[in-house]
Amino acid sequence: xxxxxxxxxxxxxxxxxxxxxxxxxxxxxxxxxxxxxxxxxxxxxxxxxxxxxxxxxxxxxxxxxxxxxxxxxxxxxxxxxxxxxxxxxxxxxxxxxxxxxxxxxxxxxxxxxxxxxxxxxxxxxxxxxxxxxxxxxxxxxxxxxxxxxxxxxxxxxxxxxxxxxxxxxxxxxxxxxxxxxxxxxxxxxxxxxxxxxxxxxxxxxxxxxxxxxxxxxxxxxxxxxxxxxxxxxxxxxxxxxxxxxxxxxxxxxxxxxxxxxxxxxxxxxxxxxxxxxxxxxxxxxxxxxxxxxxxxxxxxxxxxxxxxxxxxxxxxxxxxxxxxxxx
Numbered sequence: 018x019x020x021x022x023x024x025x026x027x028x029x030x031x032x033x034x035x036x037x038x039x040x041x042x043x044x045x046x047x048x049x050x051x052x053x054x055x056x057x058x059x060x061x062x063x064x065x066x067x068x069x070x071x072x073x074x075x076x077x078x079x080x081x082x083x084x085x086x087x088x089x090x091x092x093x094x095x096x097x098x099x100x101x102x103x104x105x106x107x108x109x110x111x112x113x114x115x116x117x118x119x120x121x122x123x124x125x126x127x128x129x130x131x132x133x134x135x136x137x138x139x140x141x142x143x144x145x146x147x148x149x150x151x152x153x154x155x156x157x158x159x160x161x162x163x164x165x166x167x168x169x170x171x172x173x174x175x176x177x178x179x180x181x182x183x184x185x186x187x188x189x190x191x192x193x194x195x196x197x198x199x200x201x202x203x204x205x206x207x208x209x210x211x212x213x214x215x216x217x218x219x220x221x222x223x224x225x226x227x228x229x230x231x232x233x234x235x236x237x238x239x240x241x242x243x244x245x246x247x248x249x250x251x252x253x254x255x256x257x258x259x260x261x262x263x264x265x266x267x268x269x270x271x272x273x274x275x276x277x278x279x280x281x282x283x284x285x286x287x288x289x290x291x292x293x294x295x296x297x298x299x300x301x302x303x304x305x306x307x308x309x310x311x312x313x314x315x316x317x318x319x320x321x322x323x324x325x326x327x328x329x330x331x332x333x334x335x336x337x338x339x340x341x342x343x344x
Contacts, residue, residue: 018032018069018310018311019031020071021290022220022291023139023171023220023222023292024219024221025192025218025219026139026170026171026192028138028170028171029100030100031069031070031071031072031307031310032292032310033070033072033306033307034072034073034074034102034222034292034293034295035062035072035074035294036074036297037073037075037079037088038076038079038296039053039296039297039298040053040061040083040084040298041053041079041080042058042080042083044081044244046110046111046244047243047245047246047248048110048111049080049245050245050246051241051245052244055087059087059091061300061303062088062091062092063300064300064301064303064304065303066092066098068304068308069307069310070303070306070307071100072099072100072102072222073088073100073101073102074102074294075102075103076103076104077103077104077105077107077127077131078104082128082131085103085128085131089131089132089133089134096133096134100138100139101132101134101138101139102138102139102195102222103132103137103139103140103141104141104143105120105124105128105142106142106143106144107143107144114144114145114149116142116150116156117156118154118156118158121160122159122163125169129168136169136170137169137170138169138170139170139171139173139193139220140163140171141172141173141174141193142160142174144175144177145174146177147184147189151188157172157189157190160172171220172192172193173191173193173194173195173222174191174195175196176195176196178204179196179197179198179204179208180204180208182196182210182213183213186214186217186219192219193219193220193291194214194220194221194222195221196221196223197223197224197225198221198224198290199223199232199280200232200265200279200280200283200323201228201231201232201258201261202332202333203324205221211289211290212289215288220291221289221290221291222294223284223290223294224294226280226281226294226295227277227296228261228280229247229258231258231259231262232258232261232262233276234262234276234277236255236259237259239252239255251334253334257333262276262279265280267319267322268283268319277295277305278305278308281293281295282312282315283315283323285310285314
């Protein structure tokens with residue numbers, strides 16, 4: 018496993034992180050990845066740790082705190098060996114948000130209890146409307162207070178869209194930005210946010226690096242359970258994503274990598290990306306994801322060709338274009 022700095026912060030993170038929405042388990046409606054087994058989730062966390070993964074990204078939204086509880090339980094007694102990133106803002110899945118100073122404070126204290134720790138390494142506002150945030154007095158000030166008190170080490174914003182990344186930094190002082198980025202969503206390259214983040218020393222955490230699982234090349238059945246958030250998406254969209262790995266097979270012409278490793282390594286081809294956080298549910302996924310860090314880099318010609326393929330195809334159904342910024 019290789020490690021990178023989180024922007025200009027003093028925090029070092031593993032190139033491959035652990036996205037923990039899934040281990041939060043089932044929540045009401047199509048708002049999760051379905052039912053999970055806590056014992057298997059804990060084995061996945063242990064396998065990730067053993068493979069060198071140090072960054073664990075969670076939220077008080079995931080299982081309404083259950084994801085945090087599992088992370089707190091597994092890493093109790095070795096807290097200093099991991100980097101925990103959590104988020105605040107959602108009252109429930111799908112909204113509304115509440116970024117009032119009182120709620121930020123209350124949620125931070127509750128997350129600390131669930132995580133069995135007295136500090137959170139990276140505390141992130143969870144997909145705010147930045148216009149709404151402008152109209153919420155004291156939200157950023159409260160985050161700064163938590164940092165001064167030592168309850169958080171760095172302030173981040175998990176943005177709804179790549180374009181929001183600029184304002185997250187310039188208007189709200191985010192030290193880290195979490196943003197969608199993968200082979201079929203290269204908007205942070207198109208709008209040059211990746212270059213801006215590099216020049217400003219901002220940490221970039223790439224979420225959905227496997228395109229909600231579709232870039233793993235393992236999804237062929239679209240009959241998701243009713244509590245899986247993907248069940249609410251049009252089949253035309255699911256088919257577009259399922260076909261995507263074959264379009265990037267050229268990246269494997271002289272290699273024997275898995276589609277998952279290809280997808281993760283593409284994101285890590287950009288030094289401004291501090292870490293990628295694929296969702297992990299099972300120990301085998303943790304090990305496969307972690308192994309991508311040690312693989313060789315793509316040549317610039319291969320990256321350029323991947324950019325050409327991306328621009329030659331429309332990977333998002335028109336009905337989903339307005340909702341690319343999933344949690």
